[in-house]
Amino acid sequence: VAGRPADVIASSAQSLGFALALGTAIVAILAGIVAASGFDVGLAFGALVRGSVGSSYAIFSATLVRATPLILTGLAVALAFRGGILNIGAEGQLLAGAAVATALALAFASSLGIGAVGLGLAGAAVAGAAWAAIPAWLQRRAGVLEVITTIMMNFIALYSVGYLVRGPLQEPSHIYPQSAALPLEAQLPMILPGTRLHAGFLLAVAAAIAAWYIVRFTAAGFRLRVVGANPAAAASAGRVDVAHVRMNTFLLSGAIAGLAGGVEVFGVTYALYENLSPGYGYTAIAVALLAGLHPLLVIASGIVLGALEAGAAAMQREAGVPSVLVSVVEALIILAVVGARAAFVRRRRSAEVRS
Amino acid sequence: MNDVATSFLEAAVRTATPLAFAALGEAVTERAGVINVGLEGVIIAGCFGAVVAAGAGGIVAGLAGGMFAGLVIAAFFALFAVWLRTDQIITGTALTLGALGLTGTLYRIVYGDTGAALSIPTMRPIAIPGLSAIPVLGPAFFAQPIVTYLLYVVIALVWWVLARTHIGLAVRAAGEQPMAAEAAGISVVGVQWGAVLVGGALAGVAGATLVLAQVGTFAEGMSAGRGFIAIAIVALGRWHPVGVALAALLFGAATAMQYLFQSIGSTLPYQLFLALPYALTLVVLAIGSGRAHAPAALGRRELLVR
Numbered sequence: 193v194a195g196r197p198a199d200v201i202a203s204s205a206q207s208l209g210f211a212l213a214l215g216t217a218i219v220a221i222l223a224g225i226v227a228a229s230g231f232d233v234g235l236a237f238g239a240l241v242r243g244s245v246g247s248s249y250a251i252f253s254a255t256l257v258r259a260t261p262l263i264l265t266g267l268a269v270a271l272a273f274r275g276g277i278l279n280i281g282a283e284g285q286l287l288a289g290a291a292v293a294t295a296l297a298l299a300f301a302s303s304l305g306i307g308a309v310g311l312g313l314a315g316a317a318v319a320g321a322a323w324a325a326i327p328a329w330l331q332r333r334a335g336v337l338e339v340i341t342t343i344m345m346n347f348i349a350l351y352s353v354g355y356l357v358r359g360p361l362q363e364p365s366h367i368y369p370q371s372a373a374l375p376l377e378a379q380l381p382m383i384l385p386g387t388r389l390h391a392g393f394l395l396a397v398a399a400a401i402a403a404w405y406i407v408r409f410t411a412a413g414f415r416l417r418v419v420g421a422n423p424a425a426a427a428s429a430g431r432v433d434v435a436h437v438r439m440n441t442f443l444l445s446g447a448i449a450g451l452a453g454g455v456e457v458f459g460v461t462y463a464l465y466e467n468l469s470p471g472y473g474y475t476a477i478a479v480a481l482l483a484g485l486h487p488l489l490v491i492a493s494g495i496v497l498g499a500l501e502a503g504a505a506a507m508q509r510e511a512g513v514p515s516v517l518v519s520v521v522e523a524l525i526i527l528a529v530v531g532a533r534a535a536f537v538r539r540r541r542s543a544e545v546r547s
Numbered sequence: 548m549n550d551v552a553t554s555f556l557e558a559a560v561r562t563a564t565p566l567a568f569a570a571l572g573e574a575v576t577e578r579a580g581v582i583n584v585g586l587e588g589v590i591i592a593g594c595f596g597a598v599v600a601a602g603a604g605g606i607v608a609g610l611a612g613g614m615f616a617g618l619v620i621a622a623f624f625a626l627f628a629v630w631l632r633t634d635q636i637i638t639g640t641a642l643t644l645g646a647l648g649l650t651g652t653l654y655r656i657v658y659g660d661t662g663a664a665l666s667i668p669t670m671r672p673i674a675i676p677g678l679s680a681i682p683v684l685g686p687a688f689f690a691q692p693i694v695t696y697l698l699y700v701v702i703a704l705v706w707w708v709l710a711r712t713h714i715g716l717a718v719r720a721a722g723e724q725p726m727a728a729e730a731a732g733i734s735v736v737g738v739q740w741g742a743v744l745v746g747g748a749l750a751g752v753a754g755a756t757l758v759l760a761q762v763g764t765f766a767e768g769m770s771a772g773r774g775f776i777a778i779a780i781v782a783l784g785r786w787h788p789v790g791v792a793l794a795a796l797l798f799g800a801a802t803a804m805q806y807l808f809q810s811i812g813s814t815l816p817y818q819l820f821l822a823l824p825y826a827l828t829l830v831v832l833a834i835g836s837g838r839a840h841a842p843a844a845l846g847r848r849e850l851l852v853r
Contacts, residue, residue, distance in 0.1 A: 225652070230656075278636050330829065334833055334834075336782075336833065337782075339584055339640070340778055340828070341828075341829055341832060344772070344776075344825040344829050345825075347825040348826060351818040351821045351822040354821075355816050358818075359816060474644055477644070478644075481637070514652045516767070520648040521648075522644055522645075522648075523646075524645065526637065526638075526644070527645075530634055530637050531631055534631040534633040534634075538631070
């Protein structure tokens with residue numbers, strides 16, 4: 193769309209200005225809520241900064257560790273949205289991936305060693321895609337709104353994990369609602385000594401780069417974009433099989449979200465349990481929209497929201513501010529992005545009408 | 548046997564009541580061409596508003612508080628989706644996320660981290676003389692808390708307004724042929740604002756019902772997907788008030804299955820029953836929907852840029 197260099201510069205200056213305004217507004221609102229609730233704003237924000245970027249430990253062991261599932265699920269959502277699929281089911285797909293990865297690793301770690309990690313991650317991706325396949329199929333067959341079905345699948349995933357960790361996958365002593373801990377050989381290696389940053393982070397970044405390449409430079413990526421931008425035109429002018437592209441987009445999105453679950457189990461929790469994800473699949477929507485659905489920018493927005501979540505956890509520990517406040521911030525980010533875009537479209541259209 | 552059937556039906560009606568309130572409101576919103584996926588957020592806000600208000604002023608204040616909180620969130624949704632014409636689905640999803648976070652935060656701030664001790668007055672069932680004496684059905688439908696009777700009135704009222712009044716005609720026109728409606732002098736944006744607010748008020752009441760007639764306290768995320776189930780109910784009920792009420796009853800029955808199975812001493816894992824309403828939603832959408840009966844302009848936002 194942006195053709196001339198001047199346009200590009202103008203629009204990136206505009207987006208930078210928007211990002212700064214957005215950041216300022218969100219900090220102000222956050223400060224307002226924190227202050228109105230009777231907390232010490234200085235203490236709370238100090239904790240937020242210390243817990244996210246205040247030390248190398250905070251950066252590598254908190255922020256980037258939390259950013260890893262957010263980059264992957266954000267990528268899943270961004271690709272789906274680019275293809276016109278409103279996949280709100282990354283949370284359920286992540287849980288499905290985590291469950292299958294755990295089951296495979298526990299079954300094969302003794303025989304395959306580190307190979308069990310590869311097998312588990314592949315299984316996680318397949319499980320995520322399978323979990324997405326039901327909404328995808330319903331959408332294709334009956335035109336059912338995927339927003340509803342993916343959210344239903346999220347709840348079913350949550351209760352299924354609840355069942356698994358009290359049933360077939362429960363740890364051997366049958367006391368705690370969680371799976372047995374994964375053996376050392378079925379864990380992702382750390383990439384920085386002395387931190388908790390695991391190889392999954394590199395995997396997430398690589399996935400984002402691969403997704404960017406596919407979307408930007410391949411025929412399949414082009415089809416994904418045209419179907420998302422204008423399905424009718426894609427079908428009539430481009431002879432694209434829209435239903436087929438949508439199905440593939442949906443499954444790919446599910447596979448990436450499922451992979452996030454496998455990575456989380458192998459890199460962070462080393463076991464399956466119910467509250468494995470503090471809503472990564474929902475935060476992913478904010479990650480994707482904040483990145484403007486651009487796969488490479490998802491890395492940056494995933495790190496930003498990872499920092500926010502890490503900081504919020506510190507804010508709760510040190511200043512007593514509930515960390516669920518973060519989801520309010522995420523909602524505000526989403527609303528600001530879609531609101532600004534709508535206002536922009538509106539202004540441009542009314543300018544076109546006048547001229 | 549009659550006892551089992553009666554208590555099963557009674558539980559079905561009880562659990563269907565909040566679903567029906569929310570789904571009726573959403574039906575009105577959707578008939579005007581707007582889909583509020585933020586319904587889940589509106590319901591949880593209704594729950595919170597009801598807890599706060601009922602703690603201070605009793606049951607009636609609780610209902611009003613729930614309705615007010617629902618209106619606030621719905622107004623927020625309308626501001627973006629109707630006025631700015633942002634994508635309705637993304638806006639609704641954001642509002643759900645925000646409302647869940649905000650109510651969780653406020654709850655912990657107001658009532659402390661544990662918040663367990665909080666308990667508020669709840670509604671007792673009131674048997675309607677005569678009607679409640681009908682075998683099996685009587686106690687199930689006419690020995691309920693007063694909100695259920697309010698629901699019966701709302702079902703009739705929504706049907707009457709949509710089918711028989713000029714306001715209803717304007718709502719349907721906005722949802723089917725917004726351009727034609729606009730040409731006929733109807734303010735589509737105004738109608739959609741109204742329809743979203745009505746939906747918000749009813750979803751707020753749904754949240755209040757959940758608190759005041761069922762749970763008796765607040766818990767983070769206690770709406771538990773009911774907003775999304777209600778949207779599925781609207782599709783199953785073919786956007787018709789009576790159909791929507793019957794569809795809600797079906798979901799109430801699915802939820803009540805767990806009580807039935809418990810009472811006959813089933814050993815099936817309870818997660819199965821918890822997941823049942825969500826699985827049923829999928830099955831129902833698979834067989835019973837499609838967009839054949841949906842308002843023609845549902846979810847469209849590309850009109851009226853002036």
